[in-house]
Amino acid sequence: MVFTGGGVLALVIVMALFAPMYVRDPMNMDPFKTLQPPSAAMWFGTDNLGRDVFARTVFGARLSLTVGLMVVASTALSGLLIGVIAGYHRGFDSIIMRVMDGLMSIPTILLAMALVSLAGSGLSILIVAITIPQIPSTARLVRSVVLSVRERPYVEAALCGGARAPKVLWRHILPNTIPALMVQSANICASAILTEAGLSFLGAGVSPEIPSLGNMISSSRLYLGLAPLTVFAPGVWLAVTVLAVNLLGDGLRDLFDPRLKRRR
Amino acid sequence: MQMQNTSGDNVLLDVRDLDTHFYGEESVTRALGGISFHVNRGETLGIVGESGCGKSVTALSILRLLPKLTAKTVGGEIRFHGSDLLKLSEREIRKIRGDRIAMIFQEPMTSLSPVHTVGHQIAEAVQIHTKVSRSDALERSREMLRLVRIADPERRLYSYPHEMSGGMRQRVMIAMALACSPELLIADEPTTALDVTMQAQILRLIIDLKQRMGTAVMFITHDLGVVAETCQRVIVMYAGRIVEQADVLDLFARPAHPYTQGLMRSMPDRRHGRRQRLPEIPGIVPSLREPIVGCSFAPRCPFAIDICREKAPTMRDVRPSHAAACWRSEEVLGA
Amino acid sequence: MGGYVCRRLISAIGVMAVVGVFIFLLLRLVPGDAAAMMAGNNATPQEVAGIREQLGLNEPLTVQFVQWALGILSGNLGSSIFAGLPVLTLVSQRIEPTISLSILTMIVSVTGGICFGIFAAWRAGGFVDRMLTAFSAVGYSVPVFVVGYFLTYCFSLGTRWLPVQGYVSIGQGLAPWFVHLVLPTVALSLSYIAFIARITRASMLEVLSEDYMRTAAAKGASTYAMLFHYALKNAAAPILTVIGLSFAYLIGGVVITETVFNLPGIGRLVVDAINNRDYPVIQGVLILVSGLYVLINLAVDLAYRLVDPRIRY
Numbered sequence: 001m002v003f004t005g006g007g008v009l010a011l012v013i014v015m016a017l018f019a020p021m022y023v024r025d026p027m028n029m030d031p032f033k034t035l036q037p038p039s040a041a042m043w044f045g046t047d048n049l050g051r052d053v054f055a056r057t058v059f060g061a062r063l064s065l066t067v068g069l070m071v072v073a074s075t076a077l078s079g080l081l082i083g084v085i086a087g088y089h090r091g092f093d094s095i096i097m098r099v100m101d102g103l104m105s106i107p108t109i110l111l112a113m114a115l116v117s118l119a120g121s122g123l124s125i126l127i128v129a130i131t132i133p134q135i136p137s138t139a140r141l142v143r144s145v146v147l148s149v150r151e152r153p154y155v156e157a158a159l160c161g162g163a164r165a166p167k168v169l170w171r172h173i174l175p176n177t178i179p180a181l182m183v184q185s186a187n188i189c190a191s192a193i194l195t196e197a198g199l200s201f202l203g204a205g206v207s208p209e210i211p212s213l214g215n216m217i218s219s220s221r222l223y224l225g226l227a228p229l230t231v232f233a234p235g236v237w238l239a240v241t242v243l244a245v246n247l248l249g250d251g252l253r254d255l256f257d258p259r260l261k262r263r264r
Numbered sequence: 265m266q267m268q269n270t271s272g273d274n275v276l277l278d279v280r281d282l283d284t285h286f287y288g289e290e291s292v293t294r295a296l297g298g299i300s301f302h303v304n305r306g307e308t309l310g311i312v313g314e315s316g317c318g319k320s321v322t323a324l325s326i327l328r329l330l331p332k333l334t335a336k337t338v339g340g341e342i343r344f345h346g347s348d349l350l351k352l353s354e355r356e357i358r359k360i361r362g363d364r365i366a367m368i369f370q371e372p373m374t375s376l377s378p379v380h381t382v383g384h385q386i387a388e389a390v391q392i393h394t395k396v397s398r399s400d401a402l403e404r405s406r407e408m409l410r411l412v413r414i415a416d417p418e419r420r421l422y423s424y425p426h427e428m429s430g431g432m433r434q435r436v437m438i439a440m441a442l443a444c445s446p447e448l449l450i451a452d453e454p455t456t457a458l459d460v461t462m463q464a465q466i467l468r469l470i471i472d473l474k475q476r477m478g479t480a481v482m483f484i485t486h487d488l489g490v491v492a493e494t495c496q497r498v499i500v501m502y503a504g505r506i507v508e509q510a511d512v513l514d515l516f517a518r519p520a521h522p523y524t525q526g527l528m529r530s531m532p533d534r535r536h537g538r539r540q541r542l543p544e545i546p547g548i549v550p551s552l553r554e555p556i557v558g559c560s561f562a563p564r565c566p567f568a569i570d571i572c573r574e575k576a577p578t579m580r581d582v583r584p585s586h587a588a589a590c591w592r593s594e595e596v597l598g599a
Numbered sequence: 600m601g602g603y604v605c606r607r608l609i610s611a612i613g614v615m616a617v618v619g620v621f622i623f624l625l626l627r628l629v630p631g632d633a634a635a636m637m638a639g640n641n642a643t644p645q646e647v648a649g650i651r652e653q654l655g656l657n658e659p660l661t662v663q664f665v666q667w668a669l670g671i672l673s674g675n676l677g678s679s680i681f682a683g684l685p686v687l688t689l690v691s692q693r694i695e696p697t698i699s700l701s702i703l704t705m706i707v708s709v710t711g712g713i714c715f716g717i718f719a720a721w722r723a724g725g726f727v728d729r730m731l732t733a734f735s736a737v738g739y740s741v742p743v744f745v746v747g748y749f750l751t752y753c754f755s756l757g758t759r760w761l762p763v764q765g766y767v768s769i770g771q772g773l774a775p776w777f778v779h780l781v782l783p784t785v786a787l788s789l790s791y792i793a794f795i796a797r798i799t800r801a802s803m804l805e806v807l808s809e810d811y812m813r814t815a816a817a818k819g820a821s822t823y824a825m826l827f828h829y830a831l832k833n834a835a836a837p838i839l840t841v842i843g844l845s846f847a848y849l850i851g852g853v854v855i856t857e858t859v860f861n862l863p864g865i866g867r868l869v870v871d872a873i874n875n876r877d878y879p880v881i882q883g884v885l886i887l888v889s890g891l892y893v894l895i896n897l898a899v900d901l902a903y904r905l906v907d908p909r910i911r912y
Contacts, residue, residue: 102615102620107847107888107889108847109854113881116873117881198742198851217748231748239737361817369810374809374811377815378833
């Protein structure tokens with residue numbers, strides 16, 4: 001699973017990374033060639049404004065992956081920070097966890113939509129908006145690891161031996177959060193990509209002319225009957241990307257937790 | 265292979281050459297290597313042996329309750345009222361389970377569903393096999409709880425297992441098993457998980473109910489003391505085979521297999537009451553993953569001679585109603 | 600029991616307070632002038648000032664919050680800037696399609712997911728089990744709008760078996776209502792079926808290896824009784840949790856599904872409000888939906904007692 005997922009994901013990443021080198025300009029419109037069927041030049045045909053669907057799909061995936069990775073990075077950092085504070089400091093714990101509970105009860109997409117609509121539609125705002133709803137689960141995860149690790153004999157021994165708290169955190173507790181965090185990161189990446197696509201689809205993502213998979217589906221949906229590829233190409237691309245990320249995550253989980261694998 | 269008492273209508277359950285295998289990742293374990301025995305109507309048969317000798321596998325094989333993916337009975341027959349249990353359809357064997365052959369298990373703590381009331385679980389056993397209303401089934405549960413001497417059965421009917429002690433749960437298990445008045449009760453180490461005072465009570469209860477209901481009991485245990493107290497006939501098992509079979513008094517008076525002798529010597533002797541080091545049987549139980557050449561007990565046997573290491577002994581009568589699978593039973597008896 | 604309910608209620612109220620503060624601050628602290636954004640690019644300063652006045656943005660933050668919170672507690676979620684109607688009225692106008700879709704989806708995914716999970720666990724490693732692995736991989740990865748358009752393409756545009764879009768009120772007949780909801784429900788259910796089935800399978804697998812399942816078999820219970828009657832009740836607690844948790848995701852899914860199939864529900868209301876920057880509506884719906892989520896999870900917590908008597912409060 002690690003290999004299938006990783007392989008497909010690598011392919012999607014490489015294609016997205018080098019997109020400018022081998023596809024046409026995804027913004028280039030051609031009013032005389034709208035809704036063209038697939039051809040050798042334009043593999044997925046053109047959309048209602050005569051833009052190359054393949055080019056837009058690849059560029060859309062570029063945006064999806066950027067959002068996915070950025071959200072993972074920012075979620076991991078903030079989740080780690082909040083989780084460690086909550087797990088290590090009893091006083092903050094209950095307050096932080098109540099706030100996280102509250103955050104968790106606001107539906108992800110609605111929260112992100114509200115944030116985007118308030119702060120305007122830019123890539124960085126989009127990333128923040130997708131990150132915030134993801135933080136609670138990561139923070140909870142980190143907290144639970146910290147809570148269990150700090151009870152372990154070697155941590156207690158280190159503390160009794162006079163090691164200072166930051167050192168113990170760095171040397172003993174953080175490394176233990178890494179496996180769980182990596183598995184969680186794959187889930188977050190997949191759900192961030194889906195959320196971004198969903199927001200774009202609803203018109204609350206990046207602005208409509210920028211190629212994003214959600215935007216493409218949204219703007220082509222009226223032409224579903226005429227040119228199904230304009231909807232399905234970005235749709236399938238999106239699904240494959242997310243599937244690859246999910247497979248990678250499942251594979252990582254099996255790798256880090258062999259006990260689970262046996263039971264599956 | 266000679267058997268006694270196999271003719272006549274007195275036999276309730278007749279097991280012949282039962283062969284059960286467990287399938288591991290790479291190996292096959294021959295948990296039962298062709299065992300034959302019978303249970304008479306209304307009698308108490310003890311099956312003794314160390315853990316891992318195949319006692320529980322025997323019990324589970326009879327009711328076909330072995331884990332489907334990893335175990336299979338590959339040979340033999342189990343005659344119950346003339347029909348072979350191994351050849352019945354799934355639906356037919358279900359009609360026998362719990363109704364005509366019932367079973368109680370070793371762990372009373374985990375053998376009851378934690379989310380159903382005790383009364384419900386007993387009533388269910390009744391309802392599976394007889395067309396009675398819910399209230400009649402509950403009435404039967406109440407009666408059974410009274411029969412197994414649970415205090416305040418009215419209230420206990422609506423209790424959950426976690427509200428009861430181990431001994432009480434085992435009583436519930438017994439009530440459940442006997443609710444349909446089975447002809448045979450298989451008791452798989454029913455007292456092992458209980459503390460000593462409770463053990464005696466539960467044993468007495470089983471024997472008492474057995475006599476009252478005329479049920480035959482197959483008593484599986486590793487405790488020779490339990491056998492001495494409860495059983496009429498005994499089967500001794502070692503490494504997936506039966507090594508000796510006799511009436512209980514005979515067995516204790518004159519064990520004809522060196523393994524049985526060893527078992528008896530390693531029993532603490534309560535009469536003398538002095539501290540002494542218990543003799544143990546040297547060596548370890550052989551692995552059942554590889555084929556065993558000769559007698560499986562030979563490597564640990566003080567009587568072993570060449571033939572023991574070359575050829576597996578079969579059961580043969582050493583005296584009337586007393587058989588052992590040993591080349592040197594006569595010497596063992598004489599020793 | 601009573602003590603537990605009290606404690607659980609208090610903590611739910613605490614969570615709701617956090618949600619309230621958060622949603623309130625969202626509107627005030629996010630960079631940019633909410634009133635100016637709402638008024639749009641062509642607004643005159645007077646219009647902006649009018650909106651600011653209407654939102655009470657000139658008052659100090661604490662006063663604003665108290666006013667807002669008191670309003671909510673008395674059932675006043677504010678009024679739409681555009682429609683001029685109270686948020687609650689707008690919501691009640693749009694609630695029927697949303698409730699219909701949510702309930703149908705819940706019924707389909709809970710029954711489908713549980714049955715699927717049970718069979719997968721019963722024959723672990725078998726055909727159904729492998730189907731579930733493949734199905735859940737797809738269910739987790741394909742977003743509802745892609746599934747939705749795929750189904751529309753196949754069953755509405757292609758075969759014309761089902762209507763393309765839109766909604767017919769249940770008052771106008773059960774059959775048309777149902778027919779219009781088939782595709783949205785299926786599209787939305789896929790990922791929940793996968794989600795619930797995976798948890799059911801894991802929980803059942805654990806239960807099936809327990810000693811009491813062997814006891815049930817020894818009683819002569821049928822396979823059906825063993826799985827659905829005996830094992831399911833023992834495996835129910837984690838399944839319940841997941842059903843409660845998945846409600847938050849369900850709302851997000853409903854918003855998108857309503858857009859795909861053009862159902863005039865709460866989801867459309869929110870999307871329109873966001874496009875129009877109609878903040879009172881966004882705020883009001885967010886509070887309502889979060890409150891519902893908290894309530895449902897409170898109910899789930901209390902329902903544990905019904906499925907597992909060992910839980911002591």
